[in-house]
Amino acid sequence: MDAFALIAAGEDPSERMPDAVAELLELGLVVRDVREGHRLVPLNPRDVLRRRMMIEFGALDDCLSRMRSLPGTVLALEDAFERSQLHAGGRSEFIPDPVVVNARLQDVVGGAQFEILAAQPAGPRTKEHLEAGRGRDTDALERGVTLRTLYRATVRDNPVTAEHARMMANRPDGRSAEFRTLAEPFERAIIVDRRTAFISNTVVPGAHENSAWQITDGAFVAYVVSEFESRWKRADPWFGELRPRTGWPAVDTVSGAQGVRTTKEEREILRELCSGRDQKGAARQLGISLRTFNAKVAKLRELFDAESVPELTFKWALSPDRHVDDSEGGTAAAGEAGLSAA
Template sequence: MIAWNLISDDPRTVARDPQPAYRNMVSLVLDEVRRGIDRVAAMPESSRDLIQEYRAVQLRASGSSVYLADPQTVNARLQDVVGDARREILAAQPGGPRKREVLEGAVSRDSHALDRGVELRTIYRDTVRDHALTAEYARTMAARTGGRPAQYRTVVGDFERMVIVDREQAVVPDHIVEGSAPHAAWLVTDPAVVAVLAQVFEAEWRRGQPWSGELRARGGVVDTVSGTGGVRTNARQRVILRYLCAEESQPSIARKLEVSKRALETEIAELKALWGVHTLNGLVFQYALSPDRLIDDSAAAEDGPETAVA
């Protein structure tokens, strides 16, 4: 009764007019109802924010994939994963020639894995065959007499970067997080996804050319994109020429470059005109004799973070 303000709480109990008390209680109840309605009205907006946050967290740290947001995190996780390898390390490295400090650190690290009996297979771009430092590293690792020797193959053209360990874990570049750092990556542990990645690697391995660190027999070695006299092609034209030298068919090259067959034919015609030849054989021959073949268009990739396997 006191709460309803129907009686006073003075020392002497006194009844009060119930009408003002009733109006006061109705007002209080209505205020509470309005606050409840406001909370309910705000729930959809709040729930949308929560759903978005939840999905973002699940995307970056699901049960089968972990998002690695920066190069330092990528390399630290790779060190752990590669260091725990028991059977096999498959590495696809499209970045071109390695930097000296990376190669020097890789000899010790990779030797420990090979000494444990781990099989190490690495795919490089064809341009490493012109790079003395990378070639020296490959010769050292391929000629090992204790434990296992490492195996290398080179591929003309582009391929996807990946490191697969024991066919149980894989580290791959990020292609789905909007605004991510240039060298962000994912650690993938889903068995089905890792199995598919291993098949992609094996397909590239089959089309690669075995390499044990031999430098190409040439008068000079060029592993930068500048400073070579007489170069007449741009980077895209050299990609096409490398595919042609690797005996890729024109339909296959067009698919890889994501252009129509007619557009590719036009580009090849321009290349023929550049050297004044009329056949593909003549074009490939002229390219093989030119300084253009010495240009390493992947040299700029050395500036990015290196994976744990050189």
């Protein structure tokens, strides 16, 4: 203010008050008249304020306009980005229609040159489904293609699947198929020649349960193969023999389970107890409160006449309930659409 008063009085305080003068020049309250030796000239502060307010309000209007347009712009870009993720370079393609999934699968499997790996956790298959694929599998074996199929252990109780495995694993002429079974859960996948993989959809919400992804990205396919091989090593070889039972009826998840006392939810709880998680972690995994979880465990202890949780898990491991396949599609109808080539 002192510097402005001096300038208004006709003096030049530049040497004594350089910072104050620089600030006045920046604000536009004074200017230098280049025609008169750069003399400092004061301007009417009211006029300067009016001009400055007009400039600032204009800048604010531009900023608000850009802010209003941002949501629409971002949504448009986000939609384009999401579409690109579903078809990333054509190497990971989401196929929503199970009919198209099967058509693609039949085409790729039919052209297999040296190997077909199939992880099929959906449980026993129908006789019609197995017979429909037997000719294709036999043709592949006769071309020298290696065919390895991983099933859930429940198929060892199913005569239809066992007969299919016996026929394909004990062919009198030429190469035979290989089968193994695994008690633990695993994801469905079919890998052909280690170049193309079909996996279940876990990305797109609300899609058909038999939709799938076709993967041709080399790194991704290699990872799927690695997961398959890891489970294959832990699985038990199977040549189609039915599992002997002593003490309880066989559990056939196609014809219907006999002697099973638990519900699907109760079996999920029991599997969580056997997984090594504590009760709090198991409850969180199942999406229920700890109080509800403990109440259901207490009911299961009563059902199995178990004095403790360790005794409960021991008796569950020896019960026919342990062998019921609750995986998605673990019924006779499962696998007739979607990832069901092997």
